[in-house]
Amino acid sequence: MRTASTGRIQGALPATLLVVGLLGGWELYADFSGVQEDLLPAPHAVAGALWSNAGSVAHNALVTAEQVVLGLALALMIGFALAVAIHLLPLLRRAAYPLAVGSQAVPIPVIGVLLVFWWGFGIFPKLLVIALICFFPVVVATVDGLAAVDPEQPKLLRTLDASRWQAFRFAELPAALPAALSGARIALAVGVIGAFIAETSTPTTAAYSGLGREIITNISGGFQTPRAYAATFVLFVLAIACFHLLTLAERALIPWNARTERGAS
Amino acid sequence: MQALADVSLHAAPGELLAVVGPSGCGKSTLLELICGLQQPDSGRVACAPAVLMPQRDLLLPWLSALDNAALALRIARVPRTQARAQADALFAELGLDGFQRARPHELSGGMRQRVAFARTLLSGKPLLCLDEPFGALDAITRGEMQEWLAGTLAREPRTVVLVTHDVEEAILLADRVLVLSPRPGHVIAELEVLLARPRARSDHEVVALREHALTALSGARAR
Numbered sequence: 001m002r003t004a005s006t007g008r009i010q011g012a013l014p015a016t017l018l019v020v021g022l023l024g025g026w027e028l029y030a031d032f033s034g035v036q037e038d039l040l041p042a043p044h045a046v047a048g049a050l051w052s053n054a055g056s057v058a059h060n061a062l063v064t065a066e067q068v069v070l071g072l073a074l075a076l077m078i079g080f081a082l083a084v085a086i087h088l089l090p091l092l093r094r095a096a097y098p099l100a101v102g103s104q105a106v107p108i109p110v111i112g113v114l115l116v117f118w119w120g121f122g123i124f125p126k127l128l129v130i131a132l133i134c135f136f137p138v139v140v141a142t143v144d145g146l147a148a149v150d151p152e153q154p155k156l157l158r159t160l161d162a163s164r165w166q167a168f169r170f171a172e173l174p175a176a177l178p179a180a181l182s183g184a185r186i187a188l189a190v191g192v193i194g195a196f197i198a199e200t201s202t203p204t205t206a207a208y209s210g211l212g213r214e215i216i217t218n219i220s221g222g223f224q225t226p227r228a229y230a231a232t233f234v235l236f237v238l239a240i241a242c243f244h245l246l247t248l249a250e251r252a253l254i255p256w257n258a259r260t261e262r263g264a265s
Numbered sequence: 266m267q268a269l270a271d272v273s274l275h276a277a278p279g280e281l282l283a284v285v286g287p288s289g290c291g292k293s294t295l296l297e298l299i300c301g302l303q304q305p306d307s308g309r310v311a312c313a314p315a316v317l318m319p320q321r322d323l324l325l326p327w328l329s330a331l332d333n334a335a336l337a338l339r340i341a342r343v344p345r346t347q348a349r350a351q352a353d354a355l356f357a358e359l360g361l362d363g364f365q366r367a368r369p370h371e372l373s374g375g376m377r378q379r380v381a382f383a384r385t386l387l388s389g390k391p392l393l394c395l396d397e398p399f400g401a402l403d404a405i406t407r408g409e410m411q412e413w414l415a416g417t418l419a420r421e422p423r424t425v426v427l428v429t430h431d432v433e434e435a436i437l438l439a440d441r442v443l444v445l446s447p448r449p450g451h452v453i454a455e456l457e458v459l460l461a462r463p464r465a466r467s468d469h470e471v472v473a474l475r476e477h478a479l480t481a482l483s484g485a486r487a488r
Contacts, residue, residue: 153323174327
């Protein structure tokens, strides 16, 4: 009989093998191709840098993790609220959709300084940058999800005397949740790089520098490439951790959904 | 597009009126007029508040069977525990006991229709509009559900307009059967079904009435 834990180990096996294979190839290439360490450090050098700078990397990782989580939360709230407004007010769809699309073309450094001028050197301007980068897929997916309710459903609800608000609350909103969470997955995938952009494009104090600053200073300033790679590795792990957190949230929020049910069984 | 023409019908309180006709004869339009979901281009609809039971059950997949049945009560702002208690009381009567917590996808087609019917009953409206309630079920389940509906309505009398393309189903269940022509639908025959219940599909009178209705239908199609 297959227990849950052996099943989990077997499930993680392909990913582990792939990572080990890629790391092995990278190590061999870095050691024997003659590429300079400033350009591409070998994994063992990155691991060494991670070990010897553990304190500062851990501190900056916490700063960045906080920004990613809060920034994504802000992105989800803004994206979801905007999608609901667009769904309920067709006029807004024509007005707001083009603006939302246009917002995705704004290069962050253009507005980074302005945001800091308005809200200071703290965390808030960075959260706004992350939200700006991440909210769009949430809007698109949620608007589509809200519109995908069975067209017969409103008729049934009307004969049960449901108001517009009740039709939204009882039928459209829960029906849109799986799509909204798919949007959240996409948002999450760009959330970590969003935090990097936020940290490197807004003037900041040391308390809020995070992994982004750590990477940029080590790449361009000190030629400490292994240390920059060590911080990058932490970003990489952070992205995967966020993704798993969202999968857990999906199981709690949409237990009727086929994807989460397969995952839970 | 004109769906109905010169349709006149009347149902007495507590009566089960069946409307049969070929696909696309405007049967569903008729129910939507009765339920106030559409307004007639001409003519008048006067009836008590009506509730629709659509052909597809349209149960909400994120709610349990009990909460689906209690939907109308929740919409009427009955508190959750009270709504569930009211739905629960009906579950045993409808043969749904033990399925309160099941999600719709865990239920068979027949059980889903029972839950949908419970939802319809709990709306508390005096007039039920059933749109092909058993049309999507297999023949054996459909037969069981017809018996079940007849039994349930004997205990919980309501005024019912039942739309179906199954002539036999109409005669088994109804007090009166209206036969509609193809689009634009108009009434081509009206049959009083004064037979005692329960009725069996092999009863002489049922067979005779079925043939009568089918003859009327094929006559209308030939024209």
